[in-house]
Every structure is written in structure tokens, then in C-alpha cells.
Amino acid sequence: DQQVKQNSPSLSVQEGRISILNCDYTNSMFDYFLWYKKYPAEGPTFLISISSIKDKNEDGRFTVFLNKSAKHLSLHIVPSQPGDSAVYFCAAISGTYKYIFGTGTRLKVLA
Amino acid sequence: GAVVSQHPSWVICKSGTSVKIECRSLDFQATTMFWYRQFPKQSLMLMATSNEGSKATYEQGVEKDKFLINHASLTLSTLTVTSAHPEDSSFYICSAPHRRGSNEKLFFGSGTQLSVL
Numbered sequence: 001d002q003q004v005k006q007n008s009p010s011l012s013v014q015e016g017r018i019s020i021l022n023c024d025y026t027n028s029m030f031d032y033f034l035w036y037k038k039y040p041a042e043g044p045t046f047l048i049s050i051s052s053i054k055d056k057n058e059d060g061r062f063t064v065f066l067n068k069s070a071k072h073l074s075l076h077i078v079p080s081q082p083g084d085s086a087v088y089f090c091a092a093i094s095g096t097y098k099y100i101f102g103t104g105t106r107l108k109v110l111a
Numbered sequence: 112g113a114v115v116s117q118h119p120s121w122v123i124c125k126s127g128t129s130v131k132i133e134c135r136s137l138d139f140q141a142t143t144m145f146w147y148r149q150f151p152k153q154s155l156m157l158m159a160t161s162n163e164g165s166k167a168t169y170e171q172g173v174e175k176d177k178f179l180i181n182h183a184s185l186t187l188s189t190l191t192v193t194s195a196h197p198e199d200s201s202f203y204i205c206s207a208p209h210r211r212g213s214n215e216k217l218f219f220g221s222g223t224q225l226s227v228l
Contacts, residue, residue: 009152034217043117043204043219044155089155091217099145099206099217103154 003027004092006102014110019077021105023090026071030092030100035064035075038087038104047088048075080109113139113209117220124195125228131191132223134205140185141207145217146178149202158203161188195227 005024013019021035031052036044050057050064050073057064063076077084090102114137124130134144144161159180160168167180177199179191188207192199204222208215 032215036219041120041202041222041224043115043206043222046216046218049216099157101155101157 002103003030003094004090004100004102006088006090006105008105009103010106010108012108012110013080015082016079019075019080019084019107019109021075021077021088021090021107023073023075023102024071025073025092025100027092027094027100028068028071030094032093033064033066033073034091034093034099035062036089036091036101037084038089044089077107080107082109082111085109113137113207113216113218115141115205115207115218115220117205117223119223120221121224121226123226123228126196127194129191129193130195130225131189132203132205132225134188134190134207134220136186136207136209136218139207139209141188141209142185143208144182144188145206145208146180146188146190147204147206149204149222155204158190161190163188192225195225197227200225200227 034049035047038044048062066073087104087106089104091099116135118133142163146158147155158173161180161182163182169175182188206217206219
């Protein structure tokens, strides 16, 4: 049972436009969410996180929105840049140290 | 930020041999480390949780006798793939959580691409 889902395996966006990556979860006990960015043959790198007590967290070009009632979070990147092309994973924490990852969305930013 | 070093980054081995992968937290202590496996176009799958000074906790379906984990110090965890077979070929990634104040993040190593011939 996939507790964290990223239903879009890929996304293409024009440079300068907004990229919106979505993530849905099923476990209402998740209390912390994170987004990671991954390049091929590299380990994921942390991007941004949000606690379940918030509904928005912003860091530069990256904003994460959390809708607890819908069990949905999204990552907005604006403006998108070619260097943002990567696979993005959302993750949720349940309890101590139990990170559950989504299947990833491959973002391609077209120049 | 915190740094997790993983070595080797790439290894090719013959079927039946064992391969050891090291994961080090360079500037912080990690009583817990995680080992993930990623097959092409799939998500990161947690294999096991490595606990310093005690036995590792394995996820369902992961053979503990095949994937030996040792967490002998607060900065080092090793994963040994024993008697590797072609189906073990995958990208293995370690990670360690690091808390700074009320903010916790998971820091990843750069991964190890294992190819078993």
C-alpha cells in the first residue's frame, strides 16, 4: 500500500514559468513532510519541508503548500530554471525516523 | 549543512561475491542510519534501519542474512551484500537524520550503483 503517492511521473515546464509538483498521502498521522531533489546516480538532496501545523512554507523560489483536509501537498517552483530539471520526491514522516517516500516526479524545464 | 559520505559510488562484481558499502556522517553523530534501494524509475525503498550498538531493523521482505548491516560507531554504518546475484543490482543509498533545534532533516549519501555480473 503506497502511503505517499506522486501521481504524475513526469512534468515539462517552460523556463520562467511555474512548476507545480503534487503529492498525496493517506496516513493522517504523518506530521512532517519534505521535498527532495535527485539527479541521476546521486543521492537525494533536501529542498524544503513543512510541519503539519503549517499550511505554507516558502524558501526562495520554492514554496510548499499543505492541505491537511485533502491530505495533499504541493511544491511550487517559480520561476523554473533549467537547473531545476531533476526527479523530485516528497516524503512524509510517521513517528520517529520513519520516512515514507513517494515514487517521484521527473521535472524537465525547457529552455 | 550536515554531510553524509558514501563509498564506493560504483561497483561491479561477479555473481557470488560480497560487496561492502560504507556510510559515514562526517560532521555529526548518527545513532540511526537508513539504507534505501532504488530500482530504475521507482521510488526509494527503505531496506533497513541501522542502529548504533544494536541490531538493525529490517523492512518486510528484506533478507537480513543477505544484507548485513553493521553500525559499530556513531559515524559509520556498513551494508554488506553477501553472495550478490544479478537481481541485487541496484542503486543503494544511505541516509542519516540530523536535528538542529526543532528542525530535523534526512541527509543522504551520494549512493552506490551496484552491478552484479
